[in-house]
Amino acid sequence: MxxxxxxxxxxxxxxxxxxxxxxxxxxxxxxxxxxxxxxxxxxxxxPPDGLGNLPLLVLTAGNLVDSDLVAREAERSGKDIEAEIELARIQRAEQDDLARLSINSRHIVVKNSGHFIMQDQADQFVGIVSEFADSLARQ
The missing domain is CATH 1.20.5 (Single alpha-helices involved in coiled-coils or other helix-helix interfaces)
Structure with a gap:
């Protein structure tokens, strides 16, 4: 990473x-x-059946699901590259599944971020959350 x-x-x-x-x-x-x-x-x-119309914003750390980044990091650290790529694919799919729990959701992959998106991409994080909150206020 x-x-x-x-x-x-x-x-x-x-x-x-x-x-x-x-x-x-x-x-x-x-x-x-x-x-x-x-x-x-x-x-x-x-597992929950669904969240109905409950507002749900799912942010995914781009560095954790980007196949190229994951492969480079796996190679650098001596890990099994194919296994790490598969784990990243599974993580992305799980985040997609999470977003599908609500019919009122957004799923955004935030590039150049790790687990702490709000620190790694503070301006983008604030913008995304503010935009989502504003969209809820307009509903």
Whole structure:
């Protein structure tokens, strides 16, 4: 993957972000999120049938599903290139499936971003989320 660039956020925002990330309640939220994800991974947990018309915005990290980038990173790190490409294809398909849960959804692959899209492509992230929120307000 591309090397991580310095954040474009102002220093005072980065300080505040770090402070929030290091709070006890943030740690508890992360633990709870992991517990809920594990529950969803249990074979006995049925997948949701659908979300109806619930607004849903799915953002996919482009660096994680771009076959060329994935292949280059796999080669660089000595991983099985074909397996890594297949995993990226599966991840993209799962994100597509997630977006199909709602008839009121958008799925956007954000290029040049990793897991933390909101940091890697902050301006684009804000633009996409703002546009989606504005479209909901017009409905």
């Amino acid at each position: 591309p090397t991580r660039r310095p954040s474009p956020l102002p220093a005072e925002i980065l300080i505040a972000k770090t402070a929030v990330q290091n709070r006890t309640d943030t740690a508890h939220a992360v633990v709870n999120e992991i517990a809920v994800m594990r529950q969803g991974l249990e074979p006995s947990t049925p």
